[in-house]
Amino acid sequence: MSAIVTKNLSKIYREVGKASVKSLDGLDLTIEENEVYGFLGRNGAGKTTTIKILCSLLKPTSGEAFVFGESVRTPQARQHIGYLPEQPYFYEYLTPKETLDFYGKLRNLSPAERNHQWDKLSDLLDLRDIADQRIKGFSKGMRQRIGFAVALMGDPPLLILDEPMSGLDPIGRRMIRDLIMRCRDEKKTLFFSSHVMSDVEQICDRVSILVKGKLTHRGRIDQLLESQTKAVEIITAGLSDETRRTLRERATDYRALDEQDIFVLPDEAAANEAVQQLQQQGGRIVQFTPIRESLEDFFLRQQTPTNEEAR
Amino acid sequence: MRIFTIAQNTFRESIRDKVLYVLLFFAAVTIFGSKALGWISIGQDIKIVKDIALSATSIFGILIAIFVGTSLIYKEIDKRTLYTILAQPMQRYEFILGKYLGLVALLAVVTVTMTVVSSVYILLLGGTLHLTFFLAILLIYAKLMLITAFAVLMSSLTSPILGAIIVFSVAVFGHATEVFRDLPPQFDGTSAKALLEAAYYVIPNLSNFDLTREAANGIDVSGAYVVWVLVYGLMYTMTLLILAALAFQEKDV
Numbered sequence: 417m418s419a420i421v422t423k424n425l426s427k428i429y430r431e432v433g434k435a436s437v438k439s440l441d442g443l444d445l446t447i448e449e450n451e452v453y454g455f456l457g458r459n460g461a462g463k464t465t466t467i468k469i470l471c472s473l474l475k476p477t478s479g480e481a482f483v484f485g486e487s488v489r490t491p492q493a494r495q496h497i498g499y500l501p502e503q504p505y506f507y508e509y510l511t512p513k514e515t516l517d518f519y520g521k522l523r524n525l526s527p528a529e530r531n532h533q534w535d536k537l538s539d540l541l542d543l544r545d546i547a548d549q550r551i552k553g554f555s556k557g558m559r560q561r562i563g564f565a566v567a568l569m570g571d572p573p574l575l576i577l578d579e580p581m582s583g584l585d586p587i588g589r590r591m592i593r594d595l596i597m598r599c600r601d602e603k604k605t606l607f608f609s610s611h612v613m614s615d616v617e618q619i620c621d622r623v624s625i626l627v628k629g630k631l632t633h634r635g636r637i638d639q640l641l642e643s644q645t646k647a648v649e650i651i652t653a654g655l656s657d658e659t660r661r662t663l664r665e666r667a668t669d670y671r672a673l674d675e676q677d678i679f680v681l682p683d684e685a686a687a688n689e690a691v692q693q694l695q696q697q698g699g700r701i702v703q704f705t706p707i708r709e710s711l712e713d714f715f716l717r718q719q720t721p722t723n724e725e726a727r
Numbered sequence: 728m729r730i731f732t733i734a735q736n737t738f739r740e741s742i743r744d745k746v747l748y749v750l751l752f753f754a755a756v757t758i759f760g761s762k763a764l765g766w767i768s769i770g771q772d773i774k775i776v777k778d779i780a781l782s783a784t785s786i787f788g789i790l791i792a793i794f795v796g797t798s799l800i801y802k803e804i805d806k807r808t809l810y811t812i813l814a815q816p817m818q819r820y821e822f823i824l825g826k827y828l829g830l831v832a833l834l835a836v837v838t839v840t841m842t843v844v845s846s847v848y849i850l851l852l853g854g855t856l857h858l859t860f861f862l863a864i865l866l867i868y869a870k871l872m873l874i875t876a877f878a879v880l881m882s883s884l885t886s887p888i889l890g891a892i893i894v895f896s897v898a899v900f901g902h903a904t905e906v907f908r909d910l911p912p913q914f915d916g917t918s919a920k921a922l923l924e925a926a927y928y929v930i931p932n933l934s935n936f937d938l939t940r941e942a943a944n945g946i947d948v949s950g951a952y953v954v955w956v957l958v959y960g961l962m963y964t965m966t967l968l969i970l971a972a973l974a975f976q977e978k979d980v
Contacts, residue, residue: 471814474979491816499814505807507736509743521732522815566811 417485419496419574419605420447420470425479427465427629439465441629443479447607447622449573452600454616455609456715457626463609464502466626467578470607471499483574495523498572502579504563508552512543512562515551516569523570537565540595557588564595575599577608581615593619613712623711625718632718641709648687651703652677652694659697663690676702729817733825734832737799741833746794751837754787758845762852773854778943780845781863785937787841788834788871789898795833796878797890799826800975809980820972827879827968834871838864857945862953863938869960870936874898876967883975900926901933931963 427440440462468474486493520530541561581589624634669680681687761779803809881890907927914920
């Protein structure tokens with residue numbers, strides 16, 4: 417069964433005295449069970465709107481969304497969801513332990529189950545030392561840890577995380593990334609939005625890119641980037657001056673390092689021609705590396721309007 | 728269970744509200760200051776103290792219901808504490824009902840505290856307490872439950888300031904609904920008359936809940952009347968809570 421399905425999901429924000437804003441435009445998504453799915457887009461692209469519709473905080477203007485086959489408007493759907501908002505806020509006068517107990521009660525967990533969850537989650541998220549301190553005055557990182565613990569309360573099979581790494585220091589980001597990996601190993605489904613492309617590239621099985629409320633790309637990262645070889649780097653040794661000179665004419669970049677010559681050729685065709693030339697004229701290939709476009713390059717390219725769009 | 732959890736938390740939250748203590752302070756000052764008015768009305772001092780104690784319980788209870796109640800839901804949206812709560816497997820009406828019950832529990836504590844303070848003060852002044860005094864308190868509390876339900880409805884629809892103005896206006900006009908019915912003849916045939924007459928039937932008649940005069944003079948009140956007013960209040964309260972739940976059901980947060 418699919419973990420998340422959205423059908424033609426749209427959201428228009430209407431406010432009295434203001435122009436309507438179309439935040440989401442006909443979104444069709446299918447996220448399979450046990451998948452780690454990245455949801456990418458600039459600020460205002462519609463990521464948070466989608467997430468809020470999935471968690472039933474917003475009502476779609478049209479279309480439907482389902483979680484494990486249940487309409488997101490039903491409490492049964494939310495039984496499957498653990499949600500971490502972009503900036504989690506909790507009652508400031510409660511302690512982390514009281515906060516988790518509160519959410520455990522809202523999930524109808526028994527006192528024994530709540531205690532068990534506290535033991536497990538406080539160890540996992542390192543909450544023991546701050547268990548009885550009031551949340552008021554906690555740093556962003558500490559709140560994010562509590563938020564993650566709240567999302568994991570009751571062991572839901574689907575985690576929906578809105579920008580889980582935003583605003584965190586490198587240690588905090590690492591911790592969240594490790595937690596996501598751990599949840600993946602536990603066969604949970606993870607759906608998260610992020611701006612941190614390197615993390616998305618490392619963690620996700622598949623991604624979707626949202627531009628101005630519309631889905632522009634989706635698929636496995638390697639497939640999205642497969643045909644996007646940016647350049648090829650060839651490291652050579654033992655070249656004659658003549659071979660070096662002609663190869664430099666073909667290359668977009670060149671540098672010499674110790675006894676080796678490093679050429680960057682614009683595409684695979686140019687690289688193959690260079691290899692043939694090397695084989696004919698003598699010289700040794702030490703390394704041949706196609707430079708793949710990173711997810712960040714790919715993402716940024718999608719955000720840049722084409723000449724036609726710019727017009 | 729979930730409703731109780733939300734209610735418990737709302738109680739803990741509301742009891743930290745500074746507005747509550749400011750209003751309680753003024754209520755205490757009013758009750759203790761009532762003796763001063765008693766001095767000028769010779770022989771009537773206990774009556775005056777009872778009258779003022781009941782009025783203070785009613786007025787300050789209404790102000791607490793308005794100031795805390797109208798910001799109850801709005802504050803949760805503004806502080807974004809609502810996101811993680813509504814994403815839990817619960818119905819939205821459970822949240823509304825929990826918030827409401829938390830606040831009426833707080834008002835129960837406030838009402839009981841003010842009743843104890845007033846009763847002790849009256850007894851210390853040498854007065855006696857009649858059953859009607861406590862029935863008057865009971866009806867004041869029923870009125871506070873109704874006004875709180877209206878404040879919660881407004882809180883799920885609008886900002887705290889606008890909500891407070893609307894609830895305050897209804898609370899004031901609710902004590903004098905006959906004004907809308909007994910309009911002077913120059914209103915005859917105007918659309919304003921139709922509108923104000925409609926208001927007479929829609930706005931609850933809060934003066935039904937007022938037993939201050941009977942309590943101050945030790946006059947008996949029939950049990951049937953008290954039950955009738957309680958049922959009247961309950962019907963209004965339930966209607967307002969259903970409307971609040973319906974308004975909140977479709978609300979984007």
